[in-house]
Amino acid sequence: MENEDILHNLSHIKERINIACKRAGRKPEEVRLLLATKTVPPEKIKVAFDAGFTLIAENKVQELKEKYEALKDVPHTNHFIGHLQTNKIKDVLKCDVACIESIDRFDLAEKLNNRLQLEGKTIDVFIQVNTSQEESKFGVAPEKAIELTQQVATLSNLKIKGLMTIGLFSAEIEKVRPCFQLLKKIQQEIIALNLPEVEMKELSMGMSSDFETAIEEGATIVRVGTLVFGKRIYADSYYWNETAAK
Numbered sequence: 001m002e003n004e005d006i007l008h009n010l011s012h013i014k015e016r017i018n019i020a021c022k023r024a025g026r027k028p029e030e031v032r033l034l035l036a037t038k039t040v041p042p043e044k045i046k047v048a049f050d051a052g053f054t055l056i057a058e059n060k061v062q063e064l065k066e067k068y069e070a071l072k073d074v075p076h077t078n079h080f081i082g083h084l085q086t087n088k089i090k091d092v093l094k095c096d097v098a099c100i101e102s103i104d105r106f107d108l109a110e111k112l113n114n115r116l117q118l119e120g121k122t123i124d125v126f127i128q129v130n131t132s133q134e135e136s137k138f139g140v141a142p143e144k145a146i147e148l149t150q151q152v153a154t155l156s157n158l159k160i161k162g163l164m165t166i167g168l169f170s171a172e173i174e175k176v177r178p179c180f181q182l183l184k185k186i187q188q189e190i191i192a193l194n195l196p197e198v199e200m201k202e203l204s205m206g207m208s209s210d211f212e213t214a215i216e217e218g219a220t221i222v223r224v225g226t227l228v229f230g231k232r233i234y235a236d237s238y239y240w241n242e243t244a245a246k
């Protein structure tokens with residue numbers, strides 16, 4: 001993808017976000033565009049930074065580490081959206097990640113909290129929910145999401161800010177929408193519990209193929225990669241599939 005194409009894509013997506021917000025009766029400022037930068041080289045990411053798009057996220061710790069050095073001189077915010085193995089916790093924390101969106105099990109949360117305690121730091125986290133119930137996807141099962149949130153809330157160095165999901169893989173958008181509605185419903189249930197120290201403002205949902213629908217259903221962060229940087233060579237299963245991630 002040429003630099004000017006990236007810039008064009010970014011402004012086009014921004015426009016589509018604005019239109020989706022209008023349709024949903026929401027303010028465009030309520031929705032942040034996060035750039036999913038897996039496989040994208042640092043030079044291309046910097047093009048987006050220069051245009052003012054500075055919220056990015058990686059899926060793999062190795063890739064995060066490689067790009068961190070190249071990008072650290074340009075102010076930006078890093079989230080982590082991939083499957084996190086506990087033996088990579090130290091590495092992820094070295095890269096100044098502001099938020100880990102993919103907390104999907106208590107043992108990961110606990111080990112992350114232990115490490116943060118040692119380092120005297122805190123980090124923002126989202127609970128990742130497998131709203132599509134597809135086996136290939138990570139995330140806590142919807143019926144266990146509240147329990148996991150309550151458990152993670154007891155860990156003082158993790159600051160829960162919201163929920164994340166990957167919608168169903170389907171070209172039929174009306175089959176994807178219920179995933180987003182379910183995440184919103186779980187969010188509302190957690191808010192009603194009034195858990196101390198738990199904020200539930202953020203809903204990270206929606207990608208290139210479904211971000212407008214996610215906005216209609218309440219997304220505060222949409223995660224877009226392909227529409228900005230072009231098609232990737234690796235299939236997403238390389239990043240998402242349980243066996244591939246091992």
Ligand SMILES: *Cc1c(COP(=O)(O)O)cnc(C)c1O
Binds near residue numbers: 059206207209
């Ligand atoms: C790759 C990825 C995205 C962005 O996907 P696109 O279809 O390229 O927009 C969003 N969320 C997660 C977790 C991803 O791995």
